[in-house]
Amino acid sequence: MLDNTPGIEESIPHLRYLVIGRLTRNFTLLPDGEFLENTPGGSALYAAAGCAVWEKEIGLVARVGADYPQAWLHEMDRWGIDRRGVRRVADQLDLREFIAYPDLETREVDNPVAHFSRLNLPFPKSLLGYAPNAAVAESRTRPSLLTIRGSDFPPDYMDATAAHICPLDYLSHTLLPTTLRQGHINTITLDPGEQYMNPAFWDDMPVVMNGLTAFISNEEKIFALFQGRAVDPWEMAEGLAEFGCEIVVIKRGARGQFVYEHPSRMRWIIPAYPARVRCPNGAGDAFAGGFLAGLRASYDPVQAALQGNIAASLVIEGTTPFYAFDCLTGLAQARLDALRDMVRKA
Secondary structure (H helix, E strand, O other): OOOOOOOOOOOOOOOOEEEEOOOEEEEEEOOOOOEEEEEEEOHHHHHHHHHHOOOOOEEEEEEEOOOOOHHHHHHHHHOOOEEEEEEEOOOOOOOEEEEEEEEOOEEEOOOHHHHHHHOOOOOOHHHOOOOOOOOOOOOOOOOOOOOOOHHHOOHHHHHOOEEEEOOOOHHHHHHHHHHHHOOOOOEEEEOOOHHHOOHHHHHHHHHHHOOOOEEEEEHHHHHHHOOOOOOOHHHHHHHHHOOOOOEEEEEOHHHOEEEEEOOOOEEEEEOOOOOOOOOOOOHHHHHHHHHHHHHHHHOOHHHHHHHHHHHHHHHOOOOOHHHHHHOOOOHHHHHHHHHHOOOEEO
8 A cells, every 4th residue: 555644744734735647757868868767757746846946735636556666755745745645546557757858948758769879878677668658549538547536635635725737638637627616726727638739629628728727838739729720829828718717828948938817818928037957857847836836825927927937947957856845945036036027018
């Protein structure tokens, strides 16, 4: 059995934030040939790290297999992340994820053998038998082993007031907002799954978007969804918001973010903080976690985007999500103050 106790504290803390997503075992090949072997990763852990830059009292919901390292769970305890929502499934799950960066702005996940060969590096035994996740058709009705269920949530998690749903399958994304709203959670942000962001799911998008506080996606997924419909990102943001969402954020990597607020029709351009990039893993998820913290505290989309931006800048200066938990006191706020003057309206 996986250890699902509250952590290093005997009492169960009151949670304000939930992060729902995936946990992975990362195998990362950096541009200089450095190989980061079997490090903690996954959208849920990176988003929790981004939120924790600004706030505490965070609960984590994810599904893992028997081989997920217990030491990583204890590391979550060390930094105060409530991981009672991390559930083990009986079936075997391969949570390995290979990521290669030919340069710090290009992310590739296919054919690990070719990447090691390109750098004249021996292929690691830890990746034997690994196959990149095949592109499979999303099901609107059939859950997978990684689909998050309502039963995965400890009852007191419903007392939180804000939640971020990381990229998951379509079924998780249609069911979870309703589940969360049955509790006290009134701020809900969501980052869509890549598999259903395509024209075949256009008519299904209102089911995903209706009632969300913020929809946060990278521009590649949004462009894929709008293929043949629009090419202007602001037009796309407005179109998405029409499905029933208050705020749309388009993540643009090293170029920052576009932020659109539907009630006011306001548009903002947020530049990326010029961080010293060590490993780009999890930048977008850390942004979403920081955005959630800022939005719950201020309900100001610009403030939220700034906090997300700075959270991402801290995460990518390390090699694991845990790096951001140990940043110097005051560093995040100093970076935010420096970045605020660079925000402009579109």
